[in-house]
Amino acid sequence: xxxxxxxxxxxxxxxxxxxxxxxxxxxxxDTVKSKLKTAFKKKMSAxxxxxxxxEDSFAMLGNGLGLMLGDTFIxxxxxxFISRENYILFSLTKATYQKQEKIIGxxxxxxxxxxxxxxxxxxxxxxxxxxYQ
Numbered sequence: 001x002x003x004x005x006x007x008x009x010x011x012x013x014x015x016x017x018x019x020x021x022x023x024x025x026x027x028x029x030d031t032v033k034s035k036l037k038t039a040f041k042k043k044m045s046a047x048x049x050x051x052x053x054x055e056d057s058f059a060m061l062g063n064g065l066g067l068m069l070g071d072t073f074i075x076x077x078x079x080x081f082i083s084r085e086n087y088i089l090f091s092l093t094k095a096t097y098q099k100q101e102k103i104i105g106x107x108x109x110x111x112x113x114x115x116x117x118x119x120x121x122x123x124x125x126x127x128x129x130x131x132y133q
Contacts, residue, residue: 015089017109018088018089018090018108018109019088019089021108021109021110022086022088022089022090022091022107022108022110023084023091023107023108023110023111023112024084025083025084027107027110027112028082028083028084028091028093028105028107028112029078029079029082029084031093031105031112031114032078032082032093032095032104032105032114033074033075033078035114036074036077036078037071037074040074081095081096081097082094082095083096084107089108090106090107090108091106091107091108092105092106092107093105093106093107093112093114103115
């Protein structure tokens with residue numbers, strides 16, 4: 001096997017590997033859900049501990065219910081605004097909110113990597129939800 005053939009074979013295997021390991025849309029959505037759920041649970045736990053000193057039973061009850069219902073809220077939230085743009089060798093995670101589309105991550109080799117923009121998106125959604133209440 002010549003050097004040229006070896007390089008051609010290596011490039012072919014690399015391209016096929018990228019194609020077959022490109023994450024699906026569900027993998028992109030699941031990664032975003034996981035990150036949002038972790039951030040939400042950290043925030044709710046911190047709020048719960050903060051209110052524990054005040055001993056306000058209604059506030060503690062509300063935070064407890066919020067913690068329990070948070071997963072359902074995040075599932076419904078991500079189903080509507082997370083999508084994947086496929087480029088065969090890799091893919092991009094996109095968030096659409098209020099008719100604005102932002103790239104918040106990318107997927108390659110079976111993994112989805114999210115940027116820090118997702119934390120900003122979570123904060124914006126949370127502020128808008130509180131404004132409607």
